[in-house]
Amino acid sequence: MTVWNKSAENLENDEVLQNLWMLSDSPVILSELLELLLYNLNRIDLVDESVDVSFDFALDLYCTYSMRQIATAMGYFNYDALQGIGVKYFPEKKTDVFFITLNKAEKDYSPTTMYKDYSINEWLFHWQSQSTTADTSPTGQRYETSINTQVSLVYPVIVTSF
Numbered sequence: 001m002t003v004w005n006k007s008a009e010n011l012e013n014d015e016v017l018q019n020l021w022m023l024s025d026s027p028v029i030l031s032e033l034l035e036l037l038l039y040n041l042n043r044i045d046l047v048d049e050s051v052d053v054s055f056d057f058a059l060d061l062y063c064t065y066s067m068r069q070i071a072t073a074m075g076y077f078n079y080d081a082l083q084g085i086g087v088k089y090f091p092e093k094k095t096d097v098f099f100i101t102l103n104k105a106e107k108d109y110s111p112t113t114m115y116k117d118y119s120i121n122e123w124l125f126h127w128q129s130q131s132t133t134a135d136t137s138p139t140g141q142r143y144e145t146s147i148n149t150q151v152s153l154v155y156p157v158i159v160t161s162f
Contacts, residue, residue, distance in 0.1 A: 055093050067099060086113075089139070096142070098127060 011017075023030055048060035058073045059065055068079050074090050074097060082088065088097050100117050115128040133140050 053093075053095065055095075070097060070099075086115075087139075089142075100127065 023033070046062050048063050050060055051057050059070065065073075067082050071077070071079060071082055071088070074088075074093065074095070076088070076090065082099075086099055088099070089095070090097065102117060104114060106114065117125070117127050119125055133143075135141070135144065
């Protein structure tokens with residue numbers, strides 16, 4: 001759950017501490033938040049699985065995360081730079097994260113971004129590369145050689161907006 005629509009990069013940060021103190025000073029809101037968390041915990045209807053990548057990864061399979069939560073898990077906090085992107089490469093982790101929207105309406109997307117992405121089975125996903133990515137570009141080469149290299153490809157499927 002994201003509170004205040006910001007990540008807590010540093011729990012010692014004055015703003016984070018101030019927000020936590022405000023929460024602790026409001027027993028009604030704190031009680032409601034705890035009740036909401038307990039309610040959501042009791043409604044879990046699937047068991048998540050950890051993701052096997054070459055670094056510590058706080059997110060699990062079969063869970064719902066916002067783009068901000070995914071970026072935070074990757075140690076990235078420049079959320080404004082995520083607007084409108086479909087792929088973000090994290091060179092320090094040698095990982096591409098693909099943000100895929102499956103349920104696209106033509107009224108909300110241009111013809112150049114109406115990619116035909118879909119799940120083939122539990123292990124395979126059909127992903128149409130971005131129209132501006134040439135197979136000879138460094139990005140295109142990274143995608144093509146990812147099977148034979150130590151590059152991880154992570155495909156969170158985004159169903160809702162940013």
